[in-house]
Amino acid sequence: MIRTPLRPLATVLAARSEGENPDAIERENLRARHEADRDAARQRAEGRLLVLGIAFLCAFAMVGLKMSLLAASDPAEPRAAASGAQIVAARADITDRNGRILATNLTTHSLYAQPPQMIDPVRAARELIGIFPDLDHDRLVRQFTGKRKFIWIKRRISPEQQQAVFDIGDPGLLFGPREMRLYPNGRLASHVLGGAGFGREGVSSAEVIGVAGVEKALDESLRDPGRGDVPLTLSLDLTVQAAVERVLAGGMRLMNAKGAAAVLMDIHTGEVISLASLPDFDPNDRPSPLVAGDPADSPLFNRAVQGV
Structure with missing residues (x-):
């Protein structure tokens, strides 16, 4: 049976000629290779741990960001959120x-x-x-x-x-x-x-x-x-409107009337300069419509266009 040499014969002979022990050299080489393999394995493990740590860090960061956004934002009212349509609050003067x-x-x-x-x-x-x-x-x-x-x-x-x-x-x-x-x-x-x-x-x-x-x-x-x-822009003139309503209220009190109405128009253009109906109301606190009785008893009733 022919044994295959573990080391090149030329290397062994060269080592012996220099007075060195080939077996010791081989053991040192094996130890160096083992250490290199161990270092490579450790580096691979550290790389995997680093990637895993970064993944966990990103996951926790996303959860934390989501919680911060939820804490800082106003909760959506259920009925409005269900509609799915954006609410536009803008309105012209x-x-x-x-x-x-x-x-x-x-x-x-x-x-x-x-x-x-x-x-x-x-x-x-x-x-x-x-x-x-x-x-x-x-x-x-x-x-x-x-x-x-x-x-x-x-x-x-x-x-x-x-x-x-x-x-x-x-x-x-x-x-x-x-x-x-x-x-x-x-x-x-x-x-x-x-x-x-x-x-x-x-x-x-x-x-x-x-x-x-x-x-x-x-x-x-x-x-x-x-x-x-x-x-x-309306055709109304605020100053004229105030004067008409003041005169109309005086006449209503004088005649002890249930209501009164007046319309002032420009005869050349047909523009309505003033339109008044009494009794009136404050649109900042608009009253509710009547649910029973005569609608004309409500201050919401516009006598100038709906009848006297």
Whole structure:
């Protein structure tokens, strides 16, 4: 049987001629190869651990980022979120023929509750009744201690009311910014303007829609995003409108009349300069329509166009 040499014979002879031990050299070479293999295996293991660590770090970072976004963002009101459509709250101003504001927008806040986050629901309900006397205490307590996760409390609150609610200090009482319609002249030209209310609502916005008068008749135009900052200009003259309403109210009192109406037009152009109907109302706090009786008894009844 012929044995295959483990080392080249020339290498062995050369080592012996130099007085070295070939076996010792071979053992040293084997040890060096083993150490090299061990180092390579360790580097591969460290590389795998590094990749695994980076993967875990990215996963935890994504979870942390998602939790931060959820904590910092306003929760979506269920009904509004279910619609899937974006709520557009923008609405153009309305001015008279001279550019004086008849209707504009005002940024305000809504008030809602998230009962799971409330610390003391009973105390919160009691404090809210002091701020909003029209609310029902027992109903609030039932809602706050029930299973619901979202409750509308007030669609629109004043800055003073917002501060009072903030002072309650309950983390489950939250505010949502929104636009509301403001009529700076109060009752003046109320039947012409009509009024606006809220349509689709979300936590951070609400759709403002016209419910009567010019606000309803030209609702689509007023809500058109393409208008930009261009107001809707009416043919009314605010000064003339105020004078007509003042004279009309005096005549109504003098005659002890149930109501009165007046329309003033430009005979050359047909433009309506003034249109008044009494009794009137404040569109900032528009009353509810009558559900029974004579509609003419309601201040919402426009005698100038609906009859006397």
